[in-house]
Amino acid sequence: MNGIMLHLTEAFCPTRNLDRPLSTILTDEERGELAVFVTDILSEWKLSPEESLALLGMPEGSKPRELSRFKRGNPLPQDETILTHAQHILGIQEALHMVFPLNHNMPLFWLTHRNKTLGGIPLKIMLEDGLHGMGRVWGTLDCTQNWD
DSSP states (O other): OOHHHHHHHHHHOTTSOTTSOHHHHOOHHHHHHHHHHHHHHHHHTTOOHHHHHHHHTOOTTOOTHHHHHHHTTOOOOSOHHHHHHHHHHHHHHHHHHHHSSSOTTHHHHHHHSOBTTTTBOHHHHHHHHHHHHHHHHHHHHOGGGGOO
């Protein structure tokens, strides 16, 4: 794991840095790396540009070209909402690969098919309920998200 990814993992650890906003923890370089990681995940999830922007928590009216910039390494905005959405995307992706370590097709299948525990399709829940829905999905995949 490279140094930047290790720092991102530590910064996003739910039990650390709870008293510091993510926007004050990450450098421009780290937010650029994060942008690449997150856009790769969103591509893997086969989302439309509009869905990707929504899951990232980008403001209304954001243009799909923002995703191309992020893919090239332009930093995510130093905005707590967007960085928290990115944190959830990374956490969900990591949890999916922990739950399905041997079948690389299962994460996308799991995201796009009805889940009994969630009472709906995880991807649809995230898109309709925003950060709250993303939290529900992440908590379903990773029980440590629900520890207090």
